[in-house]
Amino acid sequence: MPFANTLRTIRLALKSLMLHKLRSGLTMLGIVFGVFSVIAMLAIGEGASAQAQQQVLALGATNIIVVTVKPPADSQQSAGGGSSRGGSRGFSVPQYGLLRADYDLMTKTIPTITGAVRMREIVSEARYLQRILNVRLVGSTTEYMEMNHLQLLQGRFLSDEDETDMTNVAVLGAETAATLFPFEDPLGQTIQIRTHRYKVVGVMRSRTASAAIGGSLSGQDFNKDIYIPLSTFRVRIGDVVFTRLSGTFMSEEVQLNQITLKVKDRSDVVPTSEVVRESLRRTHGTKADYDIIVPLELLKQADQIKQIFNIVLGSIAAISLLVGGIGIMNIMLATVTERTREIGIRRALGARQRDIIEQFLTETIVLSGSGGLIGILLGLMTPLAFQGIKSVVQNFILEGASEVSQMGKMFTEMEPRIAWWSLPVAFGISVGIGIIFGIYPAQAAAKLDPIEALRHE
Amino acid sequence: MHAARLIDLTKFYHLGDNIVRALRGVSADFPVGDFVAIMGASGSGKSTLLNLLGALDRPTSGHYVLSGYDVGKLNDDELSEIRNRLIGFIFQSYNLIPQYTVLENIQVPLHYRCDRRTIGPAEVNRCLDLAGKVGLSDRLDHRPFQLSGGQQQRVAIARALINDPEIILADEPTGNLDSVTEKEIMDLLTGLNREGRTIIMVTHETSVAKRARHQIVMKDGLIASEGMFNHDTETK
Numbered sequence: 117m118p119f120a121n122t123l124r125t126i127r128l129a130l131k132s133l134m135l136h137k138l139r140s141g142l143t144m145l146g147i148v149f150g151v152f153s154v155i156a157m158l159a160i161g162e163g164a165s166a167q168a169q170q171q172v173l174a175l176g177a178t179n180i181i182v183v184t185v186k187p188p189a190d191s192q193q194s195a196g197g198g199s200s201r202g203g204s205r206g207f208s209v210p211q212y213g214l215l216r217a218d219y220d221l222m223t224k225t226i227p228t229i230t231g232a233v234r235m236r237e238i239v240s241e242a243r244y245l246q247r248i249l250n251v252r253l254v255g256s257t258t259e260y261m262e263m264n265h266l267q268l269l270q271g272r273f274l275s276d277e278d279e280t281d282m283t284n285v286a287v288l289g290a291e292t293a294a295t296l297f298p299f300e301d302p303l304g305q306t307i308q309i310r311t312h313r314y315k316v317v318g319v320m321r322s323r324t325a326s327a328a329i330g331g332s333l334s335g336q337d338f339n340k341d342i343y344i345p346l347s348t349f350r351v352r353i354g355d356v357v358f359t360r361l362s363g364t365f366m367s368e369e370v371q372l373n374q375i376t377l378k379v380k381d382r383s384d385v386v387p388t389s390e391v392v393r394e395s396l397r398r399t400h401g402t403k404a405d406y407d408i409i410v411p412l413e414l415l416k417q418a419d420q421i422k423q424i425f426n427i428v429l430g431s432i433a434a435i436s437l438l439v440g441g442i443g444i445m446n447i448m449l450a451t452v453t454e455r456t457r458e459i460g461i462r463r464a465l466g467a468r469q470r471d472i473i474e475q476f477l478t479e480t481i482v483l484s485g486s487g488g489l490i491g492i493l494l495g496l497m498t499p500l501a502f503q504g505i506k507s508v509v510q511n512f513i514l515e516g517a518s519e520v521s522q523m524g525k526m527f528t529e530m531e532p533r534i535a536w537w538s539l540p541v542a543f544g545i546s547v548g549i550g551i552i553f554g555i556y557p558a559q560a561a562a563k564l565d566p567i568e569a570l571r572h573e
Numbered sequence: 574m575h576a577a578r579l580i581d582l583t584k585f586y587h588l589g590d591n592i593v594r595a596l597r598g599v600s601a602d603f604p605v606g607d608f609v610a611i612m613g614a615s616g617s618g619k620s621t622l623l624n625l626l627g628a629l630d631r632p633t634s635g636h637y638v639l640s641g642y643d644v645g646k647l648n649d650d651e652l653s654e655i656r657n658r659l660i661g662f663i664f665q666s667y668n669l670i671p672q673y674t675v676l677e678n679i680q681v682p683l684h685y686r687c688d689r690r691t692i693g694p695a696e697v698n699r700c701l702d703l704a705g706k707v708g709l710s711d712r713l714d715h716r717p718f719q720l721s722g723g724q725q726q727r728v729a730i731a732r733a734l735i736n737d738p739e740i741i742l743a744d745e746p747t748g749n750l751d752s753v754t755e756k757e758i759m760d761l762l763t764g765l766n767r768e769g770r771t772i773i774m775v776t777h778e779t780s781v782a783k784r785a786r787h788q789i790v791m792k793d794g795l796i797a798s799e800g801m802f803n804h805d806t807e808t809k
Contacts, residue, residue, distance in 0.1 A: 121690055128677075135672045461668045464629065465732070466657020466685035468650045566629050570668070 129479040143447045144487035146440025147549065151491025151542045153436050156498040157429035159532040165422030167530050172418055174265055175411040180377040180389045182396070184213030184370055187405045209356050211369040212405035219375050222395055228388045231378035233259045236349050236370070238357050242342055243308045244296040251292050251342045253309060255349025261320075263376050266338060269293075271303050271318030278345040284352070286314035289341035290322035307342075312352045314344060385412045434545075440487070441549040448480055448557035459561050460569025469562035476561050480554025481547055488546025492539050502532045575638075576740050576771040577603040577626065582635035584621050595621040597794035598635070603740070603773060608766040610782035611775045613791030622791065623775050627662060627742050628655045640739045657685045661733030665745035667725040669717040669732075676700055676713045679731045686736065703731040707761060723754035730761060734770075741765070743774040747781055759784050 133140040175181065216234075223232050236255040241248055254260070261273045269290065278285055286307060293302045293316075302316045323338050344352075356369045379388050389410045396406060452459070459472055467475075506528060514524050584596040595618045603609060613619040624630040625637055628644050629652075637644045640659050647655065662668075669678045679700045683692055704710050707727035717725055726746060733741055743762065747755040763784055766772050774785060782788050787801040 124684075124692070128673075131672050457668070458670055461670060462681065462685070463653070464627065464656060464662050464668075465682045466653050466736075468653040468685070470650075471653075471685055567624050570629075570664075 125474065125478050126482055129475070129482045132479055133483060139447060140483060143444055144483055144490070146443040147437065147484045147487030147546050148440075148491045148494065150433065150437030150440040150549075151488045151546050152494040154430065154433040154542045154545070155492065155495025155534065155538050156501070156532070157433045158426060158538045159495070159498045159534045160502070160530075161422065161425040161429050162535045163530050163532040164526075165418060165425060166533055167526065168418040168421070169415060172411050172414045175409070175414070176263065176265075176376075176378070177412050177415060178379050178382055178385060179263065179411055180379065180385065180392060181409040181411070182214060182218075182375045182377065182392065183407050183409065184373045185405055185407045186368075187212050187403060209367045209369045212403070213370040214372040214375055214406055215399070216371050218396060218399060219372065221399065222375070222377065222392060225395065226377075226388060226391050228379050228384045228391075229377050230380050231259060231263070233257060233263050233376045234346055234372050235260060235374040235376070236346060237373045238353070239359075240309055240353075242292065242296065244305065247296050249292060249295050249340075251289075251340055253349075253353075254341050254343050255346040255353075256343060257346055260343065263378065264338065266323060267321040269319045269321040271316070273318055274343055274345050279347050282345060282347040282351055284312060284314045284348060285317045285344065287318040287320065287343040288316055289320050289339045289343075291339035292342055293319045309342065309344075310353065314342075382412060385410060437545060437549060441484070441553040444480060444484055444550065445553035445557060448476065448554060449560065451479075452476065452557050452561040455561075456564060456569050456572040459564050460566050460572060463564075463566035464570060472562040473555075473558040476558035477551065477554045480558070481550035484546045484550030484554075485543070488543045491546065492542060495539070495542070496534065498532050498534060574605050575602050576605045576607065576640065577773075578636070578638045579626075580636040580638070582622075582625060582637060583633045584618075584625060584630070585633045594794055596625070596632070599794075599796055600635075601789065601796065603771060605771055606766070606769050608763070608772045608786040609774070610785035610788045611773065611791060612777060612779075612782050612788055613797075614777070617791040618794040619775050619791045621794075623742065623744055626740075626773060627660055628652045653685070654687045657682055657687065658736055659739040661736070661738035661741040663726070663729050663733050663741065663743040663746045665748040667717070667722070667729045667749075669725055669728055671717055674714050674716055675704065675709055675720070675728050678717070678728055679703060679735055682732060682736045700731070700735065703734055704728075706734075707731045721754075722750050723757060726750065726754075726758050727761070730758075730765075734765075740771045740773055743772060745776055746774065747776070747778070755781065 219232065219234050223229060233256060238253050239250060240253040242251045242253070243249075256274070257279050258274050258276055260266075261268070266273075271287070273287055274285065277283070286309070288296070288302055288307075296302065296307060297305065302319055305316050306313050307316060308314075320338065320341070355371050356367060359366045377388070377392065379385055389408060393408055396408070400406060462472065462475075509524075510528060514528065579599050579601045582596055582599045583594070586593040586595060597618075599618075599622060611619050611622065621630075625632055625644075628637075628639070628647075631647075631652075632645050635645070639655065642655060642659075644652070644655060656662075670681060673681070676697075680692060680696070683696055684690060701710070701713075704713060707730050709724060709727055709731070712720065712724065717728070720728070741762075746762065747758050750758060759781060762772060762774070766786070772785075774781075776782050787799065789796055790798045790800070
């Protein structure tokens with residue numbers, strides 16, 4: 117019945133530890149907080165990476181996103197563009213970005229592409245009655261909704277007929293609708309964008325923002341959007357856009373801002389993206405006015421970042437565990453000195469050296485192990501504690517800030533996720549610490565000379 | 574039939590450059606059922622002798638034969654086994670384990686048995702019997718600090734008996750007790766001797782020594798005299 121003996125050893129160890137409740141408790145605290153911080157750090161790391169993955173997945177794992185990027189100024193000049201003052205006729209407008217020809221070429225020549233959506237966007241003012249709002253005006257086709265995982269709240273999205281007929285219709289993002297139509301039903305109303313009027317045919321459901329991708333106007337916050345048919349965009353607004361920025365005019369000519377390509381299978385994503393890259397290099401040459409984003413690759417990067425995160429955070433937490441372990445060793449050494457006489461008694465009554473080692477090692481392991489259990493219980497409350505931190509951050513740092521940073525947004529939307537594997541691992545580590553830091557004091561106890569030990573006062 | 578034999582036992586200690594000859598050749602026989610008191614001034618070598626008899630130490634030369642084992646030739650683990658199985662210790666300051674109850678203290682030697690460490694109902698019953706024998710049946714759940722000195726020494730006596738040892742070694746068993754309690758403890762020890770237990774007792778009090786069957790007086794690491802005076806056995 118070795119099991120019964122082990123139980124008895126543990127029970128007697130508890131008895132010895134209970135002799136100094138405060139001391140044992142304080143010693144345990146080191147391990148408690150060490151284990152707690154391991155679990156909490158991993159939970160926060162896990163939560164952050166889950167959030168990142170979710171955002172990447174929202175971009176679509178089987179998608180390849182090609183976006184227009186404004187090239188650096190020097191290459192713009194080499195492309196023939198010079199930003200001259202408005203007013204003098206004959207100035208050339210810088211032209212860059214994806215072309216309608218790119219879209220035609222890619223969809224016709226690459227067989228693995230099963231779907232494609234063109235998109236053109238500008239920041240513009242939208243107006244209803246006296247209410248004015250800066251929105252992201254998006255010209256696109258009916259597939260845009262599905263490709264971006266958007267959901268309708270009421271009405272309909274853009275249809276194929278809208279595209280062919282170039283109708284003046286608009287679909288509003290959730291926030292846009294709420295701001296322009298705080299009281300009215302937006303459906304059927306007419307809004308004004310620049311000099312044209314559009315009839316509202318649909319409103320989107322509110323959606324959490326997804327990761328900002330290079331070249332996009334904003335961090336893909338779909339709630340402040342207005343969607344109109346791409347053909348309508350071309351005829352009403354055109355490729356050349358003038359913007360007035362603090363007294364100077366800026367003008368640029370862009371045909372398309374984004375082409376989202378969809379392939380059938382995840383395994384097609386990387387090879388297809390290579391073909392797309394090659395095809396664009398031929399038409400655009402060295403002009404760096406586009407970028408290819410592969411969410412699947414981002415996903416892999418996110419995985420990598422998660423692992424790095426886990427290791428870094430885990431190491432920080434491990435330091436606190438180490439400190440806890442040293443504390444335990446310290447106390448156990450003091451305990452051995454204090455209980456020298458007891459060791460002498462036990463040796464006189466027949467305890468072998470290894471019995472003494474077993475006794476003190478058990479005491480250390482019981483101490484660190486129960487510290488580990490309490491730490492795990494605390495760790496399970498991480499989400500609660502994080503909620504508290506969040507509300508503090510929201511109330512004192514983000515409150516009143518007109519523009520919430522990307523980081524702040526990420527933080528407030530992040531939910532810590534307890535990594536279940538971390539619980540047994542943390543417990544194992546705490547027991548391991550008991551063994552590592554307990555073995556030396558236990559050996560010191562066992563090596564005492566029984567006669568000297570018995571004489572110890 | 575000898576419980577223990579000492580044959581020309583010596584023990585030297587090195588203290589810096591000096592050699593302290595604590596025992597300089599001690600020979601003695603302790604037959605089964607003996608009750609001997611070892612006396613002597615401090616520095617006479619009686620503590621050294623007691624450590625050797627208790628298998629806590631090995632002699633420099635000579636032999637200590639306990640129940641057929643030559644203790645001087647055993648390693649540390651084997652010495653532990655000898656102490657556990659063949660020797661029952663009774664100390665001047667009782668030496669109970671403070672965080673354990675009376676019952677648990679009596680059980681401690683059972684934890685270190687080499688063959689069977691499990692404490693089952695038979696072992697618990699034996700502990701209860703011994704506690705009854707020393708008159709502590711109603712104090713089983715008390716901790717040492719809740720007991721008087723006499724009571725603590727009774728617990729120690731029960732603990733010394735739990736593994737049915739070959740010899741009982743008592744080191745000044747009444748040194749910390751008043752005369753009334755001293756008599757009680759000595760009555761208990763003589764009772765045990767009468768049952769056939771071999772007891773070797775170190776003391777410097779003549780009144781206590783007189784209750785043994787015979788006395789050995791140590792001086793300068795040697796046995797100075799042996800005698801049988803005034804012992805109060807029933808056979809007088």
